[in-house]
Each structure stands twice: as C-alpha cells, then as structure tokens.
Amino acid sequence: MNVFNRLDAALAFAPEEAALLESVSKLARERIAPKAADLDRTGGFPHQNVSEINALGLNAMFIPEAYGGAQMSYAVYLECVRALSKACASTGIVWATNFHAIKPLIDFGTEEQKKRLLPVMAEGGLASLTITEPAAGSDATGMKTEFRPDGDSILVNGGKTFITNGAHADLYMLFGKWSEIADSKGAISVLVLEKGTPGLAVVREEDKMGLRASSTATLAFDNCRVPRANLLGKPGDGLKILLASLNKSRPSVAAHALGIARAAFEDSIAYINERKQSGRKIVEFQGIQFMLADMATDLAMCEAWLAHVARMVDGGATDFGVEASMLKMRASDLAMRIATDAVQLHGGYGYCKDYRVERLMRDAKITQIWEGTNQIHRQLIGRSFIRK
Numbered sequence: 467m468n469v470f471n472r473l474d475a476a477l478a479f480a481p482e483e484a485a486l487l488e489s490v491s492k493l494a495r496e497r498i499a500p501k502a503a504d505l506d507r508t509g510g511f512p513h514q515n516v517s518e519i520n521a522l523g524l525n526a527m528f529i530p531e532a533y534g535g536a537q538m539s540y541a542v543y544l545e546c547v548r549a550l551s552k553a554c555a556s557t558g559i560v561w562a563t564n565f566h567a568i569k570p571l572i573d574f575g576t577e578e579q580k581k582r583l584l585p586v587m588a589e590g591g592l593a594s595l596t597i598t599e600p601a602a603g604s605d606a607t608g609m610k611t612e613f614r615p616d617g618d619s620i621l622v623n624g625g626k627t628f629i630t631n632g633a634h635a636d637l638y639m640l641f642g643k644w645s646e647i648a649d650s651k652g653a654i655s656v657l658v659l660e661k662g663t664p665g666l667a668v669v670r671e672e673d674k675m676g677l678r679a680s681s682t683a684t685l686a687f688d689n690c691r692v693p694r695a696n697l698l699g700k701p702g703d704g705l706k707i708l709l710a711s712l713n714k715s716r717p718s719v720a721a722h723a724l725g726i727a728r729a730a731f732e733d734s735i736a737y738i739n740e741r742k743q744s745g746r747k748i749v750e751f752q753g754i755q756f757m758l759a760d761m762a763t764d765l766a767m768c769e770a771w772l773a774h775v776a777r778m779v780d781g782g783a784t785d786f787g788v789e790a791s792m793l794k795m796r797a798s799d800l801a802m803r804i805a806t807d808a809v810q811l812h813g814g815y816g817y818c819k820d821y822r823v824e825r826l827m828r829d830a831k832i833t834q835i836w837e838g839t840n841q842i843h844r845q846l847i848g849r850s851f852i853r854k
C-alpha cells in the first residue's frame with residue numbers, strides 16, 4: 467500500500483456512500499475512461515456518459531429527499547467529481563456543473579420553487595451556472611443582462627458567454643441585473659430559466675484547447691419571458707447568492723483538478739517504471755526521483771486539504787471562503803504542473819496523443835482560469851489578512 471492508497475483509505479464514508487463510490491469508480495474506470503480519448507478527438511458531447519451517470523442516480527446525491535433526491539455528504543460528492551474527472555475531465559465537469567448550478571436553488575429557493583424545479587435535476591437533468599458575459603469575466607458585477615419586471619413575468623434580454631453545459635441544459639441558473647435598481651452591484655439578481663423558453667438561443671459553442679467534450683456555449687436572451695415565480699430571493703439578492711454559491715463550487719473545481727493531477731501522476735509512475743534508458747529504468751535516476759518527490763508530496767498535501775474543506779462544509783461551516791480559494795488555487799496550479807511534468811517524464815511520447823498525459827495537460831489549463839482566475843484567488847487570500 468503506498469501513500470496515496472493510505473490517503474484514500476483514510477477518507478471515512480458511511481456504508482451507503484462507500485458503496486456508491488465503489489460503483490462510481492467502477493463506472494469511471496470501465497466505461498468512462500475508455501471513451502475519453504475519442505471524445506477528446508471528436509469533441510462530441512458525452513451523452514452516453516451522462517446516461518450512465520444518471521443510471522446510478524448521481525444527481526440525487528446533492529438533492530434533499532423531499533424533492534426527489536437522496537442527499538449524501540459533500541465529501542462523497544467531491545470524491546465522485548475526482549473519480550469521474552480522473553477518468554474523463556470533460557465528463558467530470560459536465561456532471562459537477564449540475565451541482566454548481568443547482569446549489570443556489572437548494573440553498574435559497576422557496577419550498578414551491580424546490581418542489582417544482584429540483585425533481586428535474588433529481589431525474590437526471592443538466593444545468594448551467596450562467597454568469598460570465600463577454601465584457602464581464604473576472605469582474606462578474608459588470609454584467610449587463612437585464613431582468614425587467616412585467617406583471618407576473620420577468621423579461622430577460624442580453625447574453626452570456628463560456629457557459630458550461632450551455633447547449634444542453636434543462637435549467638439555467640441565470641444572473642442578471644434588475645432594471646428598477648440603479649445601484650450596479652445591488653441590482654444583481656438571479657432566476658431559473660427553463661429549457662425551451664422562447665427567445666433563448668445558443669449562438670455558438672467554443673472549439674477549445676481541452677475539455678473538448680464539454681459544451682461551452684454563448685447564449686442570447688431576446689425578450690425571454692420567465693415567470694416571476696422563478697426569481698430566487700428578492701430582486702437584488704443575486705450577489706449574496708453568487709458569492710455563497712461560488713464557495714461551494716470552488717472545492718468542486720479543485721476536486722476536478724485533483725482528478726486530472728492524480729491521473730497524470732499515476733500514468734507517470736507506470737511509464738517510468740517500465741521505460742529504460744542507459745540500461746536503467748527512468749525511475750532509478752535521482753534527478754527523476756527529485757521530481758517525483760515534489761509531485762507526490764504536493765499532491766498528497768492538496769488532497770488532504772480537499773478532505774479538510776469537505777469536513778468543514780459537512781460540519782456546517784459557513785465561513786470557509788479563504789480555505790476554498792486556497793484549495794482552488796493550489797489544486798489547479800498543481801494539476802497544471804503535474805500534467806506538464808507528466809509529459810516531460812514521458813519524453814517525446816508524452817507530446818503525442820497515444821499517451822493520455824498529452825490530453826491531461828490540455829485539460830488541466832482551464833482549472834487555473836475558471837471559477838475565479840488564480841490571480842483573483844491570490845488577491846482574495848492575501849486580502850483576507852488585512853486587519854480591519
């Protein structure tokens with residue numbers, strides 16, 4: 467048993483959670499991983515993987531029983547993200563985005579909204595967290611999408627870009643600005659836009675460096691009429707809801723990054739224990755061992771921090787934004803470094819598509835950019851130490 471087996475074994479899950487994790491690992495290993503290279507090549511959406519994930523009822527794990535779910539701990543959710551992302555980072559983020567998008571409804575929705583909308587997700591729906599606009603990325607408060615009240619409806623006009631699951635979602639957790647509130651940040655509001663709403667259009671899907679099988683869409687809203695009953699909280703509650711939601715999705719994107727990192731690390735170990743040069747296995751060279759020591763140690767520390775943040779959330783903590791930022795920043799920087807080192811350890815073969823590390827390096831890059839770029843996270847972490 468090596469250090470990573472012991473780290474995995476130290477994660478304590480309830481028996482039903484452990485059983486589900488076993489099923490997810492098997493699905494990831496036997497069904498999802500073998501299709502990942504082909505999905506990367508074609509860029510096709512992983513519909514079959516989504517069906518197989520839904521056959522296990524995985525969305526239900528983050529939806530309370532009262533609304534058709536079978537809620538489990540945040541720790542087990544993060545482990546599922548890690549396992550799926552290790553097998554196929556595109557599929558991992560397609561599924562994790564359901565959680566990111568629907569968590570605000572679970573935490574801030576009314577009883578009526580939850581009864582009406584959550585079963586869509588419990589039954590295997592797809593969702594999008596819909597924030598970014600062409601001119602409002604790192605500073606999301608610069609968004610321009612307008613919510614104009616009109617009797618029992620809200621008219622939505624504007625557009626969003628880079629929306630994961632955007633071309634396939636059943637529900638869009640959509641952020642925009644309330645037309646009747648003058649204050650720019652105070653106007654941010656959030657509503658659920660349902661698939662098929664007239665005026666909603668998918669304008670384009672990005673042709674990306676990595677995560678090529680995930681959909682990243684530009685959306686347009688042309689007088690979309692949304693029932694007022696789909697507004698979360700009150701007009702102007704959006705920024706509060708956005709910040710609370712990001713705290714829960716950042717550990718999840720860290721778990722995604724750590725899935726990629728673990729895959730790159732394991733592939734490297736397997737390769738350098740086989741490949742020989744100068745009559746010795748690559749792993750026997752001291753220069754390589756120094757690289758491995760750094761990769762393994764940083765990976766172990768980061769995985770342990772993921773488990774720490776999961777315990778905080780499951781323990782009911784609400785003030786964990788800095789911990790979540792540290793985790794997102796370090797996990798994503800590490801995924802990029804380990805994936806790059808993995809290519810290096812494979813030599814010229816690592817640069818070619820026959821080996822998975824080539825894809826992992828491309829998949830890893832986005833983890834440093836989304837859910838707050840790592841520059842933004844460094845700012846958030848540093849700023850938290852300013853004495854008031």
Ligand SMILES: Cc1cc2nc3c(=O)[nH]c(=O)nc-3n(C[C@H](O)[C@H](O)[C@H](O)COP(=O)(O)OP(=O)(O)OC[C@H]3O[C@@H](n4cnc5c(N)ncnc54)[C@H](O)[C@@H]3O)c2cc1C
Pocket residue numbers: 563594595596597598600602603604605627628629630631674677682832835836837838839840841842845
């Ligand atoms: C594949 C993919 C999937 C995505 N999925 C979603 C999604 O599902 N939903 C969604 O809403 N968005 C999504 N995004 C958008 C993503 O969150 C943004 O791309 C990200 O927030 C950065 O915004 P930007 O691209 O406009 O870059 P910019 O904000 O223009 O940043 C450009 C550069 O400037 C730096 N910078 C900006 N401001 C500062 C600052 N104050 N201090 C220091 N440096 C700064 C950034 O770190 C970056 O290096 C996705 C993007 C991609 C590429």
